[in-house]
Amino acid sequence: MRSPQLMIKPNNCHSCRMSALCLPLALRTSDLDLLDNAIKRGKPMQKNQSVFYAGDRFTSVYAIRSGAVKSYCITDDGTEQVTGFYLPGEIFGWDGIANGNHSNHAVTLETSALCEIPFAQFERLSATMPMLQQHFMRLMSKEISTDQALITLLSKNSAEERVASLLISLSKRLKSQHLSATKFRLPMSRADIGNYLGLTVETVSRVFSRFQSFDLIYCERKEIEIINLKRLSSLAHNAEHL
Amino acid sequence: MRSPQLMIKPNNCHSCRMSALCLPLALRTSDLDLLDNAIKRGKPMQKNQSVFYAGDRFTSVYAIRSGAVKSYCITDDGTEQVTGFYLPGEIFGWDGIANGNHSNHAVTLETSALCEIPFAQFERLSATMPMLQQHFMRLMSKEISTDQALITLLSKNSAEERVASLLISLSKRLKSQHLSATKFRLPMSRADIGNYLGLTVETVSRVFSRFQSFDLIYCERKEIEIINLKRLSSLAHNAEHL
DNA sequence: CGTATGTTTGACCGTCGTCAATTGTAGTGG
C-alpha cells in the first residue's frame, strides 16, 4: 500500500528539498545539526489517520513531506468545521501554542509522510537563535493572513468564486513545490471542500459541473485538470493568501 | 471633545489596570521598568483617525486604554473587509510581523487612548526574557483562534446567530474589563457589523429589529441593552472565542 | 437650518440550502 516515494527519506534536514520552507534560511550549519537531531522523521501514515486530536498536549508542529492533511475542529453544536488543508512542504499544528493544547484535530487525507518537529527544542534553541524565533512568528503570522483571506472569501464571495479560489490556491501551492499547477489529484472530498468553504456538498458538486460545462476545468472524481487557468483565476479574487 | 476619562493616564505600566493583559505576568519588576520606558503612552485620538495604514512599516503593536478600533483591509476588488474590532484592554497590530508591513488598516471608531508598544524593544528584550516571547506567541495564537471562530461563524451560522454572537462577544469582553455586560454603546456602525459578519446593512438592521420585537434586546441607535442574555447566548453558538 | 450620513422598512428576486432519488466508486468478504 505504501507508495514508493514514501521510501525516499532524506536522512537529514540538510538534504531535504523542503528545508527552505521549514527552516529559517539564516541558520548556521552547526545550528542546523542541533535541530536535525531533534526532528523525528519518517512516520509514514495511511489515509484517515489522526496526527493529533483537539485537546492533545501541544508538543510539536509537523511538516508534510508527501500526502495531505486536513485540520478541523468540532463546534459547540457538534458539527465539524474544516479549518485548513495542508500540502507537501507546508507546516501545520500551530494551534494551541496559546494554551498548550491543540484546538484542532488533524488527519491525513491520503497516505502521507510527515516530519515531527518537537516544539520544546525550538524554544530552547530560540534563546541562542533569534532567527528561529522570528521565523516561527512569521509562520504564525502567515496562518493569520490565510485565515483572514478565508474570512473575506466567506463573507464576500459567491459559491463559484469560493471554489475557484480554492482550486487556484491548490494549484499555486503545488506549483511552488515544482508539481503540476494544472493537473493534480484533489486530496479531499467534496464534503470537505464544502465544509471548508461554507457550502453544501451539492453546491460544490454543481459548481464543479458548471465549471466543466464552461470548459474551465476537466474533472473526473478527484482527478482534476485546469483547462482555462486564466479565466478560473479571474474568478478567484481571494486566492492569493489562501 | 476629549472625554474626561482620557485624562486619567497611568504614568507607567505598573499602575495600569490593564497590564495583566498587555504584559506577561511573570515579568520581574526590573524588566518591567525596561519595558515601561519603551512604551509610548498617551496618544489620545479622536474618531476616524488612522492608527496605521496597510503597507506601513510594522514597528509597534497597540494596546487600547479607552475607546475602540476597527481593523480592515481592502480586497483585490477594492471593497473594504473589516477584520476585527478591538476594545479597551485589547492589543492589536499583529498583522505584518510576517513581512514587516501591516496588512490591515486600523482606525479609531470613537475617541480613543492608545499605548504604542514598539516591537523592536520586545525583540531585544526577548533574548533575555523567554516569558515575553512566549506571551507574544500566545497573543498571536489567540488571534488565530478568533479568526477561526469567525470562519466557523461565517460558514455555518445564520444572520441571527452571527449578530447574536457578536453582541455576546462584546458583552463578555466588556465584562472582563469590569464594564457593564448588558448595557453599552456599540462603537461601530451597522455597516461595519454587517461587513465583519458577512451581511448587508439591511440584514443587520432587520435582525436588530427582530431581536427587539422578541424582547431579547432593547436598542436605540448605538445604545444597546441586552434584556434576555440567556436566550441571546443560546443563539450565539460561536461567541466563545470571538 | 440644511446637507450628508446612518438606519429602518418594504417589495422583490436570486443564490444556495434542503430533501430526495440515482448513479458511480471504493473497499470487503464470500
Next chain:
DNA sequence: CCACTACAATTGACGACGGTCAAACATACG
C-alpha cells in the same frame, strides 16, 4: 473474481434566507 455494501458524488425540484433596489426617516455635523 465478483457480489455486496457503504460511501461519495451527481442531479433535480422546491423553498427560504438573505441580497438588491428603493424610499422614508433619524441623527450628526457644519
